Amino acid sequence: MNRLKYIIEIILLSIIVLSCETEKVKKGSKKILFESKVKEMTDEEYPDNNDIESRCQDWKKYKHHQVAIERIDSTNFTILFHPSNQYSDTLRIENINLLEWIPTIPDYIKDEYLKSIGIINSEWNRQQVKFTEGEFYMSKLTEEGKKTTRVDLARNCLNSYLWEIITYAKEEGKQKAMYHGWFEFPRAFYEELFDEVNKGKLTFAEYKDYLVNYQDPASEVINFNELRKVDTSREVAFNNLNNEFYPLTGARKSKFKNIVYPNNPKSINDFLNDSTTFSTFLYPGYYSTSDPRPTTLSKLRTPQSVIVREITSNNSLKDKGIEIEVTFAHASDSTKLTRVVIGGLKLDQIPQLPIDDYNNGFKMPMGIGNHAFYETAKYAQNHSSKINPYYAFIIDAEGKWIDSHFFGVDGPLFHLDENDPNLLHYWLLSFERHAMVTHLTFNLK
Numbered sequence: 007m008n009r010l011k012y013i014i015e016i017i018l019l020s021i022i023v024l025s026c027e028t029e030k031v032k033k034g035s036k037k038i039l040f041e042s043k044v045k046e047m048t049d050e051e052y053p054d055n056n057d058i059e060s061r062c063q064d065w066k067k068y069k070h071h072q073v074a075i076e077r078i079d080s081t082n083f084t085i086l087f088h089p090s091n092q093y094s095d096t097l098r099i100e101n102i103n104l105l106e107w108i109p110t111i112p113d114y115i116k117d118e119y120l121k122s123i124g125i126i127n128s129e130w131n132r133q134q135v136k137f138t139e140g141e142f143y144m145s146k147l148t149e150e151g152k153k154t155t156r157v158d159l160a161r162n163c164l165n166s167y168l169w170e171i172i173t174y175a176k177e178e179g180k181q182k183a184m185y186h187g188w189f190e191f192p193r194a195f196y197e198e199l200f201d202e203v204n205k206g207k208l209t210f211a212e213y214k215d216y217l218v219n220y221q222d223p224a225s226e227v228i229n230f231n232e233l234r235k236v237d238t239s240r241e242v243a244f245n246n247l248n249n250e251f252y253p254l255t256g257a258r259k260s261k262f263k264n265i266v267y268p269n270n271p272k273s274i275n276d277f278l279n280d281s282t283t284f285s286t287f288l289y290p291g292y293y294s295t296s297d298p299r300p301t302t303l304s305k306l307r308t309p310q311s312v313i314v315r316e317i318t319s320n321n322s323l324k325d326k327g328i329e330i331e332v333t334f335a336h337a338s339d340s341t342k343l344t345r346v347v348i349g350g351l352k353l354d355q356i357p358q359l360p361i362d363d364y365n366n367g368f369k370m371p372m373g374i375g376n377h378a379f380y381e382t383a384k385y386a387q388n389h390s391s392k393i394n395p396y397y398a399f400i401i402d403a404e405g406k407w408i409d410s411h412f413f414g415v416d417g418p419l420f421h422l423d424e425n426d427p428n429l430l431h432y433w434l435l436s437f438e439r440h441a442m443v444t445h446l447t448f449n450l451k
Contacts, residue, residue, distance in 0.1 A: 039074055039075070039076045040074070040075045040076075040192040040195045041072060041073065041074045041075075041192070042072075042073050042075075042189050042190055042191070042192050043071060043072060043073075043189065043190075044070050044071050044072060044073050044087065044171070044187040044188065044189045045187065045188045045189065045290060046069065046070075046071070046186070046187050046188075047186075047188070047292060052292050052293075054263070054264055054285055054292070054293045054294055054295050055292065055293070056257075056260040056261045056263065056264060056293065057183045057186070057260065059260065060180075060182060060183070060260060061182050061183040061184070062153075062174070062175045062177050062182040062183060062184040063177065064153065064175065064184055065183070065184060065185070067093050067150075068089075068091070068093055068094040068150045068173075068184065068185050069089065069090040069091045069093075069094055070087040070088060070089060070090060070094060070097065070171070070185070070187055071088070071090040072087070072088040072090070073085065073086065073087050073088070073171070073187075073189050074086045074088070075104075075191070075192065075195070081103040081105060082101055082102075082103070083102050083103065083104040084098065084099065084100045084101075084102075085098070085099045085102070085104075085159070086098050086099075087171060087187070089145075089150070093148075093149050093150060094149075094150045095144040095145045095146045095147070095148055095149075095150045095151040096144070096145035096146070097142065097143075097144055097145075097154070097157060097171075097173070098142065098143040098144070098145065099137055099141070099142045099143075099157065099159065100143065102383070102387070103387055104199065105199060105202070105203050106377070106386050106387060106390065106391070107133060107135075107159075107161050107386075108196075108199045108200050108202075108203045109125055109128035109129040109166075109200065109203075109217070110125070110128060110203045110204050110207075110375075110391050110392065111124035111125055111128065111204075111207060111208075111374055111375055111391070112124075112321060112374060112375040112391060112392055112393060112394055112395075113207075113321075113322070113392045113393065114319075114320045114321045114322065114393075115207075115232065115233075115374060115375075116232065117229050117232040119224075119226050119228075119229070120228070120229065120232055120233075120374060121207065121208055122213070122216070122223060123223060123228075123373070123374065123399075123407055124373060124374035124375065125204070125208060125213055125216075125217070126213070126216045126217070126223055127371065127372055127373025127374065127376065128373055128374075128375075128376055128391070129165065129166060129216075129217045130163055130164075130165075130411060131163050131371035131372070131373060131376055131379070131416075131417075132160060132161070132162050132163040132371070132379050133160065133161045133376075133377045133378075133379070133381070133386075134158050134159070134160035134161075134170075134172075134379060134380050134381070135158065135159050135160070135380075135381050135382070135383050135386045136156060136157075136158050136380065136381070136382050136383060137156065137157045137158070137159070137383045138155070138156055138382075138383075139155060139156075141157075141383050142154075142157045153175040153184065154173050154174070154175060154184065155174055155175055155176045155181065156173070156174040156181055157171070157172070157173050157174070158170075158171070158172040158173075158174070159171060160172070161191075162287075162290075162291040163287065164287060164288075164289060164290070164291060165217060165218050165219070165220065166193075166196060166197075166200075166210075166214075166217045166218050167190045167191050167193055167196055167218075168188070168190060168191075168289070168290050168291055169188070169189055169190070169191050170186065170187065170188050170189075170291055171185070171186070171187045171189070172185065172186050173185040173186075188290040188291050188292075189290075190290070197210040222409065223407070223409065225402075225406045225407050225408065225409075226406060226407060227404065227405045227406050227407075228347075228399055228401055228405055228406070228407055230347070230349075232320065233319070233320060233349065233350070233374070233395075233397050234317040234318060234319050234320055234329065234349060234350065234395070235317065235318045235320070236315050236316075236317055236329070237315075237316040237317060237318060237326075238315065238316040239313060239314075239315045239316075240313070240314055240315075241311055241312065241313050241314075242312050242313070242314050242448045242449060242450075243312075243448065243449075244309065244312045244432075244446045244447065244448040245446065245447045245448065246309055246445075246446055247274075247445040247446065247447065248273065248274040248275045248278065248309075248444065248445055248446075249273050249274075249275055250273055250274065250445065251271070251272060251273050251274065252274065252364070252433075252441075252442040252445065253361060253362050253364060253365075255362060255363075255364075255365050256365030256366075257365065257439055258365065258439075258440075258441065258442065261293075261438070261439065261440040261441075262440070262441075264284060264285035264293050264295060264438070264440050265284060265285075265440050265441055266283040266284060266285065266295050266298040267281055267282055267283045267298070268281075268282065271441070274442060274443060274444065274445055275307075277303055277436065277441055277443050278303050278304060278306050278307045278337065278443065279303060279304045279307075279337060280300070280301065280302055280303065280304045282300075282301045282303050282414065282436075283298035283299055283300055283301065284298065284299050284301070284414075284436060284437050284438055284440045284441070285298070285299065285438065285440065286298065286299045287299075287438055293438070299414075299437055299438075300414075301412075301413065301414025301436075301437060302412070302413050302414060303413070303414045303415075303436075303443055304336055304337035304338060305334060305336045305337075305342075305344040305413070306334045306344065306415075306434070306443060306444055307334065307335065307336060307337035308334060308335040308336075308337070308340065309332055309333070309334050309444070309446055310333045310334060310335050310343070311332070311333045312330065312331070312332050312333075312432075312446065312448050313330070313331040313332075313333075314328060314329075314330055314448075314450060315328060315329040315330075315331070315349070316328055317329045317349055317350070319350055319395035321393045321394070321395050322393055323393055323395075325350070325352065325395045326352075327349065327350050327351050327352050327353075327395055328349070328351045328353065328450065329347065329348065329349030329350070329351070330347070330348050330349070330351070330432065331345055331346070331347045331348075332345070332346045332432070332444075332446065333345050334346070342403070343402070343403040344400060344401075344402060344403075344408070345400070345401050345402070345403070345405075346398075346399075346400050346401075346415075346418075346434070347397075347398070347399050347401060348397070348398040348399075348418050349395075349396070349397050349398075350394070350395030350396040350397050351368075351396070351420070352395075353450070355368050356368045356420045356421060356422055356430070357421055357422065358421065358422040358423070358424060358427055359421040359422070359424060360424040361424075361431070363421075364419065364421055364431065364433065365419075366421075367419045367420055367421030367431070367433070368418075368419065368420045368421065369417060369418065369419040369420075369435065369439075370396060370398065370417050370418060371398070371416060371417040372398045372399065372400065372410040372415065372416070372417050373397070373398065374396070374397045375391040375392070375393075375394035375395075375396060375397070376391065376394070376396065377389075377391060379416075379417070379439070398417060398418060400413055400415060411437065414436055414437045414443065415434050415435065415436065415437065415443065416435045416436065416437055416438060416439050417434075417435050418432070418433065418434055418435070419433040419434070419435055419442070420432060420433070423447065428449050428450055428451045429447055429448070429449055429450075430447065430448060430449070430450050431445065431446075431447055432444065432445070432446040432447065432448065433445050
């Protein structure tokens with residue numbers, strides 16, 4: 007029912023957006039300019055906004071109803087958000103390679119099923135990139151320009167074309183959201199860039215039903231040998247901390263109100279049932295508790311085993327890393343198993359942190375070669391999906407792929423223990439990262 011509702015909304019709203027979208031080619035220049043409308047939402051339209059309690063006092067003051075995207079050359083783009091009241095300035099981000107925002111799969115993936123799962127997960131996962139002072143420009147440096155300390159550009163996790171802009175100001179010693187707008191990346195341009203990035207691998211037309219209309223992929227066996235070679239493998243002892251709660255810090259604090267059920271969770275175990283529901287993420291990219299998203303988290307109820315493998319990636323760099331496979335028994339039937347396999351992990355990317363700072367750990371979406379949920383502009387530009395060794399899947403006992411979004415898991419979060427650099431804290435993030443739904447610890451060496 008949720009999916010049908012999304013499709014109807016997309017069709018109706020797309021008609022409006024397409025009527026506003028224009029394409030201009032400057033005479034005597036190779037520069038190509040595309041324009042699109044920016045949507046803004048009031049608190050009445052978006053009552054479940056998790057920024058309401060923590061945003062800047064100037065939240066409603068600034069307006070930007072038009073975005074222009076200009077291609078300068080093959081990898082050089084400029085984005086401008088035009089002001090639409092006297093308090094606002096033109097916001098300009100220059101010299102960015104938007105191709106790193108376009109969903110793709112690593113070059114070393116040849117298996118057709120892995121290609122399909124990889125590209126679908128890449129589109130269905132959020133990629134939000136942070137630009138700090140010196141990486142964006144305000145035209146007048148008047149009121150808005152002087153206050154803006156950070157700009158985030160996001161390709162959100164709903165379907166193709168849907169993007170967001172968020173700006174921040176420093177207030178009370180913290181970075182607080184000051185403006186949020188939603189826009190559709192011009193469709194023809196997006197599809198052109200998609201085909202360019204994925205040339206020789208796949209086309210937008212082949213996957214449009216998945217990327218735009220949420221068609222469910224088939225459940226087939228994952229060929230892990232396509233991804234890596236196993237060098238060593240060992241089962242390790244683990245500690246199950248699901249009877250404890252997680253620190254309500256960062257996004258888990260602001261998104262706590264978007265947990266629909268359980269009403270007052272006291273431990274992670276309270277989530278590990280099929281009654282757990284979270285706010286749904288609706289077009290064009292906002293949370294709503296009025297149409298709760300179901301899960302099948304009972305399948306994570308009882309962790310049974312942890313296997314740590316040393317691996318060599320099949321990417322061009324032959325990266326060395328680790329793979330972690332955790333097997334869970336279902337709450338209703340302990341003979342039924344679910345496996346979570348996460349690999350291509352580099353230990354130097356996993357920070358050593360105290361529990362209260364776990365939100366700053368290594369967190370990634372499910373899929374193959376993805377960009378992270380949140381990245382800095384410099385990191386996003388310098389770490390291409392094309393050679394990324396990372397992968398993460400939920401599979402059944404037979405090794406068949408399970409759609410993590412409907413399962414209720416967005417991806418892993420890892421950090422090393424503050425007192426023991428060999429002890430890994432293994433967390434799983436719920437749907438839309440509203441909660442933590444697994445916490446284990448085990449030694450990597």
